[in-house]
Every structure is written in structure tokens, then in C-alpha cells.
Amino acid sequence: EPEVTQTPSHQVTQMGQEVILRCVPISNHLYFYWYRQILGQKVEFLVSFYNNEISEKSEIFDDQFSVERPDGSNFTLKIRSTKLEDSAMYFCASSEWGKSTGELFFGEGSRLTVL
Amino acid sequence: EDQVTQSPEALRLQEGESSSLNCSYTVSGLRGLFWYRQDPGKGPEFLFTLYSAGEEKEKERLKATLTKKESFLHITAPKPEDSATYLCADLDTGRRALTFGSGTRLQVQP
Numbered sequence: 001e002p003e004v005t006q007t008p009s010h011q012v013t014q015m016g017q018e019v020i021l022r023c024v025p026i027s028n029h030l031y032f033y034w035y036r037q038i039l040g041q042k043v044e045f046l047v048s049f050y051n052n053e054i055s056e057k058s059e060i061f062d063d064q065f066s067v068e069r070p071d072g073s074n075f076t077l078k079i080r081s082t083k084l085e086d087s088a089m090y091f092c093a094s095s096e097w098g099k100s101t102g103e104l105f106f107g108e109g110s111r112l113t114v115l
Numbered sequence: 116e117d118q119v120t121q122s123p124e125a126l127r128l129q130e131g132e133s134s135s136l137n138c139s140y141t142v143s144g145l146r147g148l149f150w151y152r153q154d155p156g157k158g159p160e161f162l163f164t165l166y167s168a169g170e171e172k173e174k175e176r177l178k179a180t181l182t183k184k185e186s187f188l189h190i191t192a193p194k195p196e197d198s199a200t201y202l203c204a205d206l207d208t209g210r211r212a213l214t215f216g217s218g219t220r221l222q223v224q225p
Contacts, residue, residue, distance in 0.1 A: 004158075031211070043159065043202065045212035056211045091158045102149040102206045102213055106158030 002026045004107035006092050012113045013082055021077045021110045023092030032075045033093040033104060034067065036060070043091070049075065082114045117142045121203050121216035128193055128223050136188040136219045138203030148186050149213065150179050151202040159202055193223045 005024045013019050025032050034046040047057045049067055066078045075094075079086055089111050093104040118141045128134055140148065147166055151159035163172040165181035172179045176197060178189045188201055200220045204213040 033211075035213075042217050043204075043213075043215040045214070048211040058212060093158070101211050102147045102204065103161050103164055104159075104213070105161070109156075109158050 002105075004092055004094055004105050006090075006107035006110050008110055009108070010111040010113070012115065015084060015114055016081050019079045019082055019086075019112060021079075021090050021092075021112070023075045023077075023107060024073050025075055025092065025094035026096075026105055027073070029094035029096050029105070031055075031095045031101065032067075032069070033095075034077045035091045035093060035106075036088040037091065037109075038088045046077075046090075079112075082112075084114050087112055087114045117205065117207055117214045119203055119205055119214050119216035121201075121219050123219060124217065125220040126222070128190075128221070130194055130223055130225050131192045133189070133191045133193070135190070136201055136203075136221070138186040138188070138216055139184055140186070140203075140205045140214075141184075142205050142207045142214070144208030146206040146208050146210075148181055149204045149206070150177075150186070150188055151204065151215075153200045153202055153218065155200075162201075190221070193221075195223050195225050197221065198223045 007022045032049040037043045045058050047061045048055045064080045068076050089109040091106050091109045093106045120139045122137045150162040153159045163179040168183045180187045200218040202218045204215040
């Protein structure tokens, strides 16, 4: 069964460092998303991406965050200068064109720990 | 502001003991109500989409229903493998962002 894959599974970084989280969405999907979940809290939307541009972003997704689809398969989330409060599980998700925009396939997540 | 509230926060059932989970939402232009299952340390797994009041969807021991301001996830004769956190999310008209509730942590004991 096709799946969304994310790397790394866990990253520990120092405050102020740049981090790139990588995702390989399902191959025929056209919509891509990043969500995050701080430990013990709700899953929160960060950004959606379609046709090589951001289609929607939340208030959390400020200038420290960026997304990119550098080639035909990868989708990345970059945090330019990490803060302690960026510590969370980051989930990549994708969905098919034509399907309900709420039917997402999520990856297993990348746990980011900022020290 | 769109809010999704789930109750109870946690539920412990004996195997075979049926129950219901509640999800209430405030969005006025509901484009869809979604149920996901999340196992510890994993990403959410899509279960159901509901679009309009009165709609029902079923999958094995799970049945999801929708009213104008609430959705219920009914679990019939649960098994230990149904233990997980069940998340509800809504989608507002014109948006792509899901708003998730805090989830109900279900534990089914053998």
C-alpha cells in the first residue's frame, strides 16, 4: 500500500539552528501539507501546497518556516532558526486531486527536539 | 474561531462493551467532518468523511454519524486492537486546513 514517508524520524538540534524535514508524498497525490503536534496537544495545521505554491498557511507558519518541492518526489519543511517552542512532532500529509480535501494520508512524523 | 471539542478525553472499555465518542464543532459552513485514528507515536489514519446532517458511515466495528453541530463515533463490541486515540476534525468552506479536536484516548481491555 502506498505511504507517505518522512525523514528523519527524530532530530535533536540546538536553538537557533536550521532544520530541514523531508517528506516523500504518495506518488499520484497533488496536495501536500505539514501539520504539527506538540506533545499532549492537538494536531495543528501549518501549511498546504499545490501546484508548486503555498495555497494556505496558518498563523504558526511565520517567516521562520518555508516549504519547497525541490524535485518531483520530495516535499520539505525548513525552519530557519529553531526555537524551544518548535519542539513537536511534524507530520507531512498528502491527498489526491478530486478527493475531499480532508481525506489525508499522513506520514509517521518527524520528532523535532530543540535544546 | 472554529473550535472542535471532543469528549470524553479518555475512555476505558471492556472488550465487547459498546460506547460512543462525541465531537462538537462550531464552524457554520461545514465542508466536511472527518474522523481519524492515531496510534501512539504515529500519524493520524483517515477513517471517515461526513458531509451533511443525517449521514452515517460504517467500517467494521465503527459507525460515524453527523448532526448539525455534533458527530458521534459509535464503537460496537470493541476489541483490544481498537485501542487508540480517535481524532475528529472539521473543514470550513473555502479552506484546506483541518481543525482537529484534542481526541478521545480509547483503551479496550481484554
